[in-house]
Amino acid sequence: MTIGTAPPPLRLRVVQDGPEAAATVLKRTGLSDLEVDPAVAARSAAVFDTPELRDLVSSVGLSPASAEEALSPEQFVERVVRLVRAAGDTALRLISERLDGAVPADLETSPAEIAAAYQQVDAQFVADLRLAADRIRRFHEHQRRPSWLDVDEGLGQIIRPLERVGIYAPLSTAAYPSSVLMAAIPARVAGVDEVMLSMPPRPDGRHQPEMVVAADIAGVDRLFKIGGAQAIAALAYGTESVPKVDKILGPGNIFVVLAKKRVFGDVDIDQLPGPTETLVVADDTAPADEVAADLLAQAEHDPLASAILITSSERLAAAVPSALAEQLGQLERAEIARESLERRGGIVVAASVERALALANEYAPEHLCLLVADAWSYLPAIKHAGGVFLGRYSPEAAGDYVAGPSHIMPTAATARFSSPLSVDDFLKITSVIALSASQLVELGPAAARLARAEGLTAHAAAVERRLH
Amino acid sequence: MTIGTAPPPLRLRVVQDGPEAAATVLKRTGLSDLEVDPAVAARSAAVFDTPELRDLVSSVGLSPASAEEALSPEQFVERVVRLVRAAGDTALRLISERLDGAVPADLETSPAEIAAAYQQVDAQFVADLRLAADRIRRFHEHQRRPSWLDVDEGLGQIIRPLERVGIYAPLSTAAYPSSVLMAAIPARVAGVDEVMLSMPPRPDGRHQPEMVVAADIAGVDRLFKIGGAQAIAALAYGTESVPKVDKILGPGNIFVVLAKKRVFGDVDIDQLPGPTETLVVADDTAPADEVAADLLAQAEHDPLASAILITSSERLAAAVPSALAEQLGQLERAEIARESLERRGGIVVAASVERALALANEYAPEHLCLLVADAWSYLPAIKHAGGVFLGRYSPEAAGDYVAGPSHIMPTAATARFSSPLSVDDFLKITSVIALSASQLVELGPAAARLARAEGLTAHAAAVERRLH
Numbered sequence: 001m002t003i004g005t006a007p008p009p010l011r012l013r014v015v016q017d018g019p020e021a022a023a024t025v026l027k028r029t030g031l032s033d034l035e036v037d038p039a040v041a042a043r044s045a046a047v048f049d050t051p052e053l054r055d056l057v058s059s060v061g062l063s064p065a066s067a068e069e070a071l072s073p074e075q076f077v078e079r080v081v082r083l084v085r086a087a088g089d090t091a092l093r094l095i096s097e098r099l100d101g102a103v104p105a106d107l108e109t110s111p112a113e114i115a116a117a118y119q120q121v122d123a124q125f126v127a128d129l130r131l132a133a134d135r136i137r138r139f140h141e142h143q144r145r146p147s148w149l150d151v152d153e154g155l156g157q158i159i160r161p162l163e164r165v166g167i168y169a170p171l172s173t174a175a176y177p178s179s180v181l182m183a184a185i186p187a188r189v190a191g192v193d194e195v196m197l198s199m200p201p202r203p204d205g206r207h208q209p210e211m212v213v214a215a216d217i218a219g220v221d222r223l224f225k226i227g228g229a230q231a232i233a234a235l236a237y238g239t240e241s242v243p244k245v246d247k248i249l250g251p252g253n254i255f256v257v258l259a260k261k262r263v264f265g266d267v268d269i270d271q272l273p274g275p276t277e278t279l280v281v282a283d284d285t286a287p288a289d290e291v292a293a294d295l296l297a298q299a300e301h302d303p304l305a306s307a308i309l310i311t312s313s314e315r316l317a318a319a320v321p322s323a324l325a326e327q328l329g330q331l332e333r334a335e336i337a338r339e340s341l342e343r344r345g346g347i348v349v350a351a352s353v354e355r356a357l358a359l360a361n362e363y364a365p366e367h368l369c370l371l372v373a374d375a376w377s378y379l380p381a382i383k384h385a386g387g388v389f390l391g392r393y394s395p396e397a398a399g400d401y402v403a404g405p406s407h408i409m410p411t412a413a414t415a416r417f418s419s420p421l422s423v424d425d426f427l428k429i430t431s432v433i434a435l436s437a438s439q440l441v442e443l444g445p446a447a448a449r450l451a452r453a454e455g456l457t458a459h460a461a462a463v464e465r466r467l468h
Numbered sequence: 469m470t471i472g473t474a475p476p477p478l479r480l481r482v483v484q485d486g487p488e489a490a491a492t493v494l495k496r497t498g499l500s501d502l503e504v505d506p507a508v509a510a511r512s513a514a515v516f517d518t519p520e521l522r523d524l525v526s527s528v529g530l531s532p533a534s535a536e537e538a539l540s541p542e543q544f545v546e547r548v549v550r551l552v553r554a555a556g557d558t559a560l561r562l563i564s565e566r567l568d569g570a571v572p573a574d575l576e577t578s579p580a581e582i583a584a585a586y587q588q589v590d591a592q593f594v595a596d597l598r599l600a601a602d603r604i605r606r607f608h609e610h611q612r613r614p615s616w617l618d619v620d621e622g623l624g625q626i627i628r629p630l631e632r633v634g635i636y637a638p639l640s641t642a643a644y645p646s647s648v649l650m651a652a653i654p655a656r657v658a659g660v661d662e663v664m665l666s667m668p669p670r671p672d673g674r675h676q677p678e679m680v681v682a683a684d685i686a687g688v689d690r691l692f693k694i695g696g697a698q699a700i701a702a703l704a705y706g707t708e709s710v711p712k713v714d715k716i717l718g719p720g721n722i723f724v725v726l727a728k729k730r731v732f733g734d735v736d737i738d739q740l741p742g743p744t745e746t747l748v749v750a751d752d753t754a755p756a757d758e759v760a761a762d763l764l765a766q767a768e769h770d771p772l773a774s775a776i777l778i779t780s781s782e783r784l785a786a787a788v789p790s791a792l793a794e795q796l797g798q799l800e801r802a803e804i805a806r807e808s809l810e811r812r813g814g815i816v817v818a819a820s821v822e823r824a825l826a827l828a829n830e831y832a833p834e835h836l837c838l839l840v841a842d843a844w845s846y847l848p849a850i851k852h853a854g855g856v857f858l859g860r861y862s863p864e865a866a867g868d869y870v871a872g873p874s875h876i877m878p879t880a881a882t883a884r885f886s887s888p889l890s891v892d893d894f895l896k897i898t899s900v901i902a903l904s905a906s907q908l909v910e911l912g913p914a915a916a917r918l919a920r921a922e923g924l925t926a927h928a929a930a931v932e933r934r935l936h
Contacts, residue, residue: 405899
């Protein structure tokens with residue numbers, strides 16, 4: 001910003017509860033409606049336009065698209081996945097080279113690089129990460145679930161950790177060491193044997209030292225320098241350098257998300273994340289400057305992030321825009337926050353806190369912040385939210401780092417049916433059935449009759465053979 | 469079979485543990501390698517070749533493929549999903565008419581039809597279903613999980629049931645009322661508000677009375693007469709007749725599976741099921757006729773089902789093929805079972821029970837049956853299986869109906885990372901963060917420093933504003 005030039009005024013939508021609010025501020029975009037920048041799509045076929053990649057593309061039975069052709073994001077991802085699955089490291093390197101430029105000689109971070117990373121960050125940062133890691137660990141230890149066996153009934157559930165998981169960490173407008181803790185520590189608490197992390201490297205072929213230190217503190221076993229859809233394909237099917245995992249977790253751009261969806265079934269995945277979002281519900285007791293600060297903390301993530309206020313207070317609705325404009329000027333990422341607020345944010349005035357919460361339940365936000373008097377009393381009214389932040393001493397920004405729950409939460413209204421990343425993501429169950437002879441005598445005849453009713457005579461025979 | 473003509477001999481693979489076994493009997497096909505009958509694919513474009521459907525296809529921006537064109541299964545499903553999403557019941561009816569012939573006037577089963585269904589089944593069948601339902605309910609009640617709140621720590625997890633789920637039940641070579649219980653009862657135990665079921669109707673526009681009675685006993689609220697990918701699309705996005713659900717569960721053919729994968733993200737789904745499979749591990753104490761009966765109970769499901777024996781006993785490996793051949797003659801579905809055994813089944817001879825279990829862990833079967841001495845003692849060695857059936861009085865066929873655990877279990881080696889259908893499938897979590905002023909004073913500075921390290925100054929400011 002040139003000295004002496006005032007920033008343009010903030011164009012923020014402020015609307016009354018009703019059809020206009022539903023059609024603007026509170027409008028939802030589904031995950032399957034995510035769009036790719038047409039300029040990026042137009043360049044996507046050119047990625048495969050080298051002699052080596054043209055040969056590989058033919059060898060997996062795909063037609064070598066001409067460099068000018070625009071592949072849809074799904075076609076691009078299909079191509080990457082099939083190449084990496086068929087040609088392993090060779091494909092991984094050729095594709096990464098085209099997308100990122102140079103590819104490091106060794107795709108894995110070495111112990112020497114990890115040791116060096118600690119030298120490049122300051123001691124306070126390490127101490128803060130350790131504090132956060134400790135809180136995250138304690139919260140997730142609450143979630144451990146025991147196996148159970150009822151020997152008399154001959155029934156039970158064996159609950160076991162997954163053997164090997166792969167976490168993806170993107171490198172977008174910033175690197176987030178906190179996200180490494182939030183994904184890897186629950187895996188460690190669950191008891192996963194091997195936790196791997198993959199991230200795109202910097203142009204110098206290394207990772208940010210902050211990310212390396214976070215991975216080490218979180219207990220990550222192996223750290224790879226691969227990004228994008230090709231990283232997801234490598235984790236899903238394995239290559240010479242990257243072992244195949246059982247589950248892939250973590251956020252990424254649309255190509256990463258589509259690649260996760262593509263490989264789902266062959267491996268498990270966690271969620272299909274969309275842009276991050278916060279919905280603040282505030283009444284007349286909330287200070288406008290704190291509401292504005294919380295909205296900005298969301299908006300600074302990404303121009304596609306959503307920061308929305310629903311308030312029962314006309315005073316607050318009037319005061320927040322100017323508080324936002326004022327605080328914007330103090331932010332490093334002011335332009336991103338401004339674009340987010342103008343494109344995807346806004347204020348809705350509702351008749352009451354109850355009505356605001358009804359709208360919030362319909363929106364099903366990733367983060368729901370209650371800046372209202374007696375916030376605890378509204379907890380039972382909250383049906384759909386990834387995380388709920390009660391009261392002014394629980395800013396979502398604290399939850400992003402040190403509160404304890406994982407900050408990887410369901411976006412795009414998927415809080416209706418999905419959950420924050422947790423220990424559950426790393427467990428799987430085997431049902432145990434061990435009937436005694438007398439139980440089979442008691443239950444077997446009904447099983448055999450039901451089998452015959454379904455036309456399955458071999459089922460009936462397998463039971464009856466034991467009854468004689 | 470003509471009287472006097474002996475059936476052809478059973479051509480069953482019997483191999484020693486080693487590379488040949490790995491390449492034949494124990495070879496795995498991934499879910500993303502599922503194939504469609506080329507004849508079905510060739511006809512798929514013709515489905516949309518009516519004046520009304522051609523218009524609809526154009527209206528959603530797709531090119532109206534000529535009737536001769538073969539759509540890939542993914543393209544077929546994409547087309548169905550987009551049409552139903554855009555045109556609701558109209559698309560649903562037009563597509564169902566082309567695929568199934570007549571479409572019932574009312575897409576929902578009426579209370580009168582439910583009452584009539586009870587008159588068409590016998591009382592013993594109803595009693596057997598109620599016994600099964602009761603056992604399934606009791607097993608799943610073990611799995612209820614309470615919310616927790618630690619008010620001093622200001623942290624917790626609110627665990628809530630999903631609001632509305634849709635279960636799909638296929639109508640393949642048989643109808644399976646038991647599968648209705650196995651999917652719907654865990655939903656009811658979890659506390660889901662509304663449980664809906666959709667199945668393709670019979671040519672007379674009704675459902676099998678056995679399925680209707682099972683749905684009623686399981687506590688299904690609404691029962692729809694829609695099949696295929698169009699049913700999945702209707703449940704995912706809602707139509708005039710079908711309300712949108714939060715999660716879709718249950719097995720189906722490849723089009724149903726691909727449709728579930730397509731809508732995943734906009735709604736949740738359970739698993740991507742492949743053909744069913746049983747792996748029997750038996751030692752020299754196992755009676756050959758019972759082993760054979762268990763393999764046949766699996767093989768009769770589907771020509772693509774897998775029934776495999778791994779045994780440490782050469783005697784058993786020699787005796788089971790003739791026991792299979794003998795029992796095959798007594799089955800109604802002998803031809804299906806024969807095809808399954810010859811194409812997808814087999815016997816592997818391993819050096820020991822321990823080695824057999826190592827192979828079983830690698831295979832990660834849906835059903836693992838241990839017909840060995842002291843079966844319980846091997847339980848800790850089992851790492852990957854949907855369900856484990858211990859000892860001769862726990863035939864998998866009993867587990868299919870009355871043992872209690874849901875018989876909807878992970879196939880195609882997904883037992884490495886996924887679980888049998890359970891109460892967990894119907895729950896979701898909201899994290900609660902409610903720090904006190906003194907906690908924020910203690911934790912806030914670390915949060916603010918970590919935020920600044922990530923370049924997120926608005927995050928830091930949102931915390932610091934509360935510290936002053």
